[in-house]
Amino acid sequence: MNLYNKIFGNNNSVSVKEMEDYLSGKLNDKEMHDIELRAQSNDIDFDAFEAYQQNPKALKNISVIKTKVSKSVFKTTYYLKYFIIIAIIISISVLIFFYPNIFNTKNNNKIADNIITNQKNEIKTPNKQQKESSTELFEESAKENHTNITNAKKEQKQSKSNNTQTEIIPLEQKQAVTINVLDSISSNAKLGFTYNVGIKYLAKYKCIDYSLYNRNNTKKKNRQIKGLNPEYANLEDKKHKQQALNNNLNLSYFAYLEKALYKYKKTKYSEAIAMYNTILSQYKEDLNAKFYKAMALYQLGKYEKAILLYNQVIENSINVFDQEAEYYKALSLLHTNKTEAISLLQKIADDALFYAQKALIKLSENE
Amino acid sequence: MLLINKQKYKNISDKKLLDKYKQSRNKAFIEEIFNRYAHLIYGVCLKYSNANRICKDVLISIMEILMKQAKTKEITNLKSWLYVVTKNECFRHNKEMSKIHSNSIDQYNNNIYYQENENEINDVSDKLLLEAIAELVDEQKQCLNLFYFEQKSYKQIAKQTGFDIKKVKSYIQNAKRNLKIILSKKIK
Numbered sequence: 001m002n003l004y005n006k007i008f009g010n011n012n013s014v015s016v017k018e019m020e021d022y023l024s025g026k027l028n029d030k031e032m033h034d035i036e037l038r039a040q041s042n043d044i045d046f047d048a049f050e051a052y053q054q055n056p057k058a059l060k061n062i063s064v065i066k067t068k069v070s071k072s073v074f075k076t077t078y079y080l081k082y083f084i085i086i087a088i089i090i091s092i093s094v095l096i097f098f099y100p101n102i103f104n105t106k107n108n109n110k111i112a113d114n115i116i117t118n119q120k121n122e123i124k125t126p127n128k129q130q131k132e133s134s135t136e137l138f139e140e141s142a143k144e145n146h147t148n149i150t151n152a153k154k155e156q157k158q159s160k161s162n163n164t165q166t167e168i169i170p171l172e173q174k175q176a177v178t179i180n181v182l183d184s185i186s187s188n189a190k191l192g193f194t195y196n197v198g199i200k201y202l203a204k205y206k207c208i209d210y211s212l213y214n215r216n217n218t219k220k221k222n223r224q225i226k227g228l229n230p231e232y233a234n235l236e237d238k239k240h241k242q243q244a245l246n247n248n249l250n251l252s253y254f255a256y257l258e259k260a261l262y263k264y265k266k267t268k269y270s271e272a273i274a275m276y277n278t279i280l281s282q283y284k285e286d287l288n289a290k291f292y293k294a295m296a297l298y299q300l301g302k303y304e305k306a307i308l309l310y311n312q313v314i315e316n317s318i319n320v321f322d323q324e325a326e327y328y329k330a331l332s333l334l335h336t337n338k339t340e341a342i343s344l345l346q347k348i349a350d351d352a353l354f355y356a357q358k359a360l361i362k363l364s365e366n367e
Numbered sequence: 368m369l370l371i372n373k374q375k376y377k378n379i380s381d382k383k384l385l386d387k388y389k390q391s392r393n394k395a396f397i398e399e400i401f402n403r404y405a406h407l408i409y410g411v412c413l414k415y416s417n418a419n420r421i422c423k424d425v426l427i428s429i430m431e432i433l434m435k436q437a438k439t440k441e442i443t444n445l446k447s448w449l450y451v452v453t454k455n456e457c458f459r460h461n462k463e464m465s466k467i468h469s470n471s472i473d474q475y476n477n478n479i480y481y482q483e484n485e486n487e488i489n490d491v492s493d494k495l496l497l498e499a500i501a502e503l504v505d506e507q508k509q510c511l512n513l514f515y516f517e518q519k520s521y522k523q524i525a526k527q528t529g530f531d532i533k534k535v536k537s538y539i540q541n542a543k544r545n546l547k548i549i550l551s552k553k554i555k
Contacts, residue, residue, distance in 0.1 A: 002491075006515055019406075029519075032521075037514075040514075040540070042450070048406065050414060054414075066401075066406075070398065073394075074397075
């Protein structure tokens, strides 16, 4: 550096903190020289430095004056910042208000993804006669993934309040949950059996993935009400009812089915049946709802009703639940029509599929 | 958001801030300049104003002048510009105050107007500078040498020379001013 720059070169301004340190006498000679050198570099620094040396208390007022001046000169900038923050908050709340499931669906995807890695060929069902199996099932899932269960609990809490009034959104409106269908098919193929549709796992239970094809027989909702319905005493009553209806929670098909399966898993069979009925009111031929409703009825000991549903499941062209439906139909028949049950168990054993061994055990028990 | 802006503009030079303000008219750039130099402007106000309460008004008017001028004019040396404009504003406010209180005769008629590149000197050789220093008064020469070449603080210089600290400061300040005058004459 040449001598001219040493004397007349521009240095950084002295900050308030440095001035405070200098005036308090904390600094050594070298540090003091450094600050003095910077104060000498420019007229504005020199005069300000001199003014604060004469009036050190003024340094303490700077922050207050800066805030006041900043607010009066740059207030529009402040307002703009506040406006942007408020606008963001409003848009997020509007988004949540109109699309309450925007975050829920993501959670469901995660649950489904976690479960698919632990998929098994057998549908685990809590048996009335062997209470152990239902507790085992619950413990297993608890060990496996804590987050799954907490999510499920949250969802159950939600569904408690909205259980009877929940609407199911047709699948076409929702994005299909991505699952690895090929894996499930290949693992079944080892047993010499393949599914004729895509499947997925919800709450550890096998389900038909209806998002992979269209359903034509969906019942369209028609809820146009005009005038005062005789069920209300006055308009006030109607208002309350309307408000309750407005609080309905919109759920995707899979989210609702998963909730129903969690109910089933927790042995709340009658609540699960009510939820399957809600699904069946909209999707008359829904096999997931039909099969698991039959299972719930079986657990409740309503074997005849269960058998009717098992028959419908077996007759359906979709073969996802065929083996299970046959086996549990046979178990149900053991309570109603033993001879038919034995012949059906014999057929299952002859087919040599997954339930063959179990069927043989049941046959030996009933001989 | 405020913190993000502060961090974002921290490393931008004064000139770039002014250029960006000129292009975008975004007050946030001027706000950064205000944050950098408010304490210096306030200090100058304290020195030149008659009443401390004027300082806040001066700060506001300087920022308004800066926002107005930066839109059209090129300000190359912001610190010098701020110094001159702050002094002018202090004198103007003092004048208004004195008019209100005593209707006294205009005593601040000799306002200083800022001119860009007023006394700019470039490419000064060490030899020329040493010649110019030699022409200074002995006290100024002594203080200048001790301060810039021996890196002594005011306190140390005062102790060594026996001058008062205030005198040391003014000798150095005057030495710099005189050096510029001598150098400009020599270059011409």
